[in-house]
Amino acid sequence: MTDLRYLQAYPPHLQEQVRQMIASDRLGDYLRQRYPARHEVQNDKALYVYAQELKQAYLRSAPSLDKVLFDNRLDLTHRALGLNTAVSRVQGGKLKAKKEIRIAALFKDAAPQFLRMIVVHELAHLKERDHSKAFYQLCQHMEPDYHQLEFDLRVYLTYRELPGIT
Template sequence: MTVLKYLQAYPAQLQDQVRQLIAEGRLGEYLNQRYSGRHDVQSDKALYSYALDLKQQYMRNAPAIDKVLFDNRLDLTHRALGLHTTVSRVQGGKLKANKEIRIAALFKDAAPDFLKMIVVHELAHFKESDHNKAFYKLCEHMLPGYHQIEFDLRVYLTWRDMQA
């Protein structure tokens, strides 16, 4: 039985469906049907603009984002597809906090929905730090179908590992 490391938290029935697609050699076809194409966000500047547009549309009252970039150091070995940080510094007599989002560079070549899911996920962390009900409700508000896209992203990562 194939171990699906990205899908371990999902019910056995879903894992079996993915295993069946793998056995039939149809996993890539499944992903291609649902998520064909590639997004145009290829630079850090474009990614910053993309994240800012999503923030303005859904989270106007959230703190400003100082930096958004693709990071080559984020990889699957650390289970990090995206990272949000708040760096606090004392400047004069004031405490200044910089908010940053880093997205794994592998998303430069991913489907548009996968990039949007990761950016939405990291943006939601600025309002909700934990993966709780409110966090996922916010994600679903910003990206309807969030849960299905997150599952399919995990299927994509499984397929990507198989290609390597």
């Protein structure tokens, strides 16, 4: 039986569908059919602009972003696809918090929908710190297909870990 570590929270019937697609070697075809394109955001500057545009469209009153970048150190072993951090620094006599979003570098080659889903997720943390009902409602406000994209992203991560897939 195939270990589906990214899909453990999903119902058994969905996990079984994914297992059947893996067994019949159809999972890659499914993903290529649903997500044929790759995004064009390939550097940190473009990622910053992309995140700023989404923030401006949906979260104007949220704290400003100081840095958005692809991070080679984020990996799936730490279960981090992206991080939203506030780095505190002393400037003069004041304590300033710089808001940063880091996206795992493996998403440079992902479908544009997956990049958007991850950026939306990290932007939502500017308003809602926890993964609460309000957090997921905000994610859906910014990306109506958020839940389907999250599931498909987890399927994509499962596919990437199959033997012989790079």
